[in-house]
Amino acid sequence: MGIVLSYYNIMKEWLLLSFLLPLFSAGYTLLTKTALHSLTPPSFSMYSLVIALIILSSYNVMNGNKISVTPLSIVGGLAFGFAIMGLTIGINEAPNPGLAAAIYRTQTILTAIASVFLFGKDLDAEGVIGMVITLVGAYLIATDKKDIVETGIHPGTTKAEKRVLDRDNWLIYPALAGVALTVKDLTGMESLRTGMPANIFATSQLLFASFVAAIHKYYVDGTFALEFRKNAHEKEAVTTMTGAAIINSAWVVVAIAAMTMAPNPGYSKALTMGGIIISTIASRFMFGDKLDSRSYGGIAAIVAGTAILVAQKKGGSSSSTI
Numbered sequence: 357m358g359i360v361l362s363y364y365n366i367m368k369e370w371l372l373l374s375f376l377l378p379l380f381s382a383g384y385t386l387l388t389k390t391a392l393h394s395l396t397p398p399s400f401s402m403y404s405l406v407i408a409l410i411i412l413s414s415y416n417v418m419n420g421n422k423i424s425v426t427p428l429s430i431v432g433g434l435a436f437g438f439a440i441m442g443l444t445i446g447i448n449e450a451p452n453p454g455l456a457a458a459i460y461r462t463q464t465i466l467t468a469i470a471s472v473f474l475f476g477k478d479l480d481a482e483g484v485i486g487m488v489i490t491l492v493g494a495y496l497i498a499t500d501k502k503d504i505v506e507t508g509i510h511p512g513t514t515k516a517e518k519r520v521l522d523r524d525n526w527l528i529y530p531a532l533a534g535v536a537l538t539v540k541d542l543t544g545m546e547s548l549r550t551g552m553p554a555n556i557f558a559t560s561q562l563l564f565a566s567f568v569a570a571i572h573k574y575y576v577d578g579t580f581a582l583e584f585r586k587n588a589h590e591k592e593a594v595t596t597m598t599g600a601a602i603i604n605s606a607w608v609v610v611a612i613a614a615m616t617m618a619p620n621p622g623y624s625k626a627l628t629m630g631g632i633i634i635s636t637i638a639s640r641f642m643f644g645d646k647l648d649s650r651s652y653g654g655i656a657a658i659v660a661g662t663a664i665l666v667a668q669k670k671g672g673s674s675s676s677t678i
Contacts, residue, residue, distance in 0.1 A: 370614050370623075371618075373610050373614035373617070373624070374618065374627040374628075375627065376610050376614075377611060377624065377627055377628040377630075377631070378627060378628055378631035378632075378633070378634060379631070379634070380603050380606065380607040380611075380631070381628050381630075381631025381632075381635075382630075382632075382633075382635045383599075383600075384603045384607065385447065385453045385454065385457045385631065386453060386635060386638055386639070386642060387599045387600040387603065388400065388404075388444060388447050388453065388596075388600050389447050389453040389639075389642075389643065390592070390596045390642070391404075391593050391596040391600060392444070392447060392448045393585070393588075393593070394585055394588035394589050394590065394592065395584060395585065395588070395593050395597060396577070396583050397441070397448050398441075398569070398572055398577055398583075399573065399577075399582050399583045399584075400444055400597055401437075401441045401444045401569040401572070401573070402570050402572070402573045402580070403597060404440075404600050405437070405562055405565050405566040405569050405601070405604070406566045406569075406570075406601075407598055407601035408562050408601040408602070408605040409562040409563055409566050411601065411602060412558055412562060412608075413559055416555060416556070421553070423559050424552075424556060424560070425560045425563070426547060426552065428543045428546055428552075429543070429547055429556075429557050429560035429561060429564075430564055431539065432539065432540045432543035432544050432547070432557070432560075432561050432564075433560055433562065433563060433564025433565050433567075433568075434565070435537070435539035435540040436536070436537070436540040436561050436562075436564075436565040437564065437565035437567065437568025437569050437572075438533065438536040438568060439460075439533045439534070439536040439537040440533070440565060440569065441569060441572055442529040442530055442531075442532050442533025442534075442536065443457075443529075443530055443533045445526070445530075446459065446460065446526055446527075446529040446530030446533065447530075449526035449529065450526050452635075452639050452643065453635055453639060454497060454632045454635035454636040454639060455497065456526070456529075456530045457530075457631060457632055457635060458495075458629075458632050459494075459527060459531055459534065460530040460533055461494060461534070461628055461629050461631075461632070462491055462531075462534060463534030463535060463537050463538045464487060464491065464629070465487060466534070467537075467538045467541045467542070467615075468623075470538065471542070471545070474546075475545060475546070475549070477619065478619045482664060483623060485664055486626065486661045486664035487623075487626045487661065488661070489658075489660055489661030489664060490626050490658050491626075491629075491661070492657050492661070493632075493653075493654040493655065493659075493660075493661060494654065494658065495654070496650055496651070496653050496654030496657060497632060497636060497650075497651055497655070499650075540561065544557055544561070544612045544615070544616075545615055548612060548616045549616070554616070555609050557612060558605075558608040558609045561608060562608065611624070611628075626661070629658050629661075630658065630659075632654075632655075632658060633655050633658055636651060637655075
């Protein structure tokens with residue numbers, strides 16, 4: 357965490373920070389999928405958030421940073437809790453982890469449009485074109501024929517097998533999670549704009565997100581205890597969940613900082629789509645998901661859209677500073 361924040365303080369460039377986001381996105385998605393082979397979604401959501409909270413809180417305490425909360429950070433934290441729970445269920449139920457992440461990340465457009473009206477952020481024609489092409493690539497991957505019949509290692513199993521999937525049942529979870537994530541984005545940008553440090557907002561965010569996830573877990577399971585699936589690999593599950601939490605604790609700080617510095621926060625969010633490329637390719641080796649021409653077309657569109665997005669002019673009306 358200290359390395360990530362030091363990097364941020366040195367570079368002070370939204371684009372460089374934004375290129376970390378797809379790595380965080382892919383790492384978090386793949387580790388979550390791996391952990392969910394052995395853990396239930398409520399357990400993963402609650403404990404991964406609590407671990408991330410402990411990591412970031414420890415960093416703040418060691419550096420003498422006073423942890424505080426505001427009404428905006430409370431709202432952002434509650435929204436982030438719902439976002440993580442929805443994404444976790446989506447990753448658990450979707451044919452492959454990149455698919456849920458793609459649906460989740462379509463909230464990029466919602467964040468960008470809202471920011472124009474709320475914060476006076478820039479959204480020029482090039483940015484719109486780049487974002488649209490990026491989202492088209494995500495759509496191609498999301499609607500691949502593998503969402504009908506999938507071969508892979510599924511939660512609760514230990515070897516590759518085929519299963520027939522219902523196209524629609526899982527989509528609502530990452531879609532609503534994306535809406536919640538937009539609320540978190542907007543409250544985060546406003547908090548930083550009014551002087552709240554990114555790491556303090558992120559800590560407050562994780563605190564209230566953990567609270568939401570804990571309530572949900574107790575409501576669903578009747579206990580706060582960590583629950584494993586049948587035939588679970590418990591050590592591997594705890595290790596991968598901790599890895600996801602470490603990435604999450606760094607991700608929330610870098611994402612808020614990058615969005616605040618960018619000409620429009622939607623640009624940084626769109627770059628996060630690159631994590632779908634990494635997730636899709638890695639899933640072939642980790643979970644038995646194979647790529648076809650439609651998936652490659654989606655990857656090509658995401659790369660092209662990201663290139664257009666990065667090539668746009670850097671001017672902006674944002675008054676946000678960190």
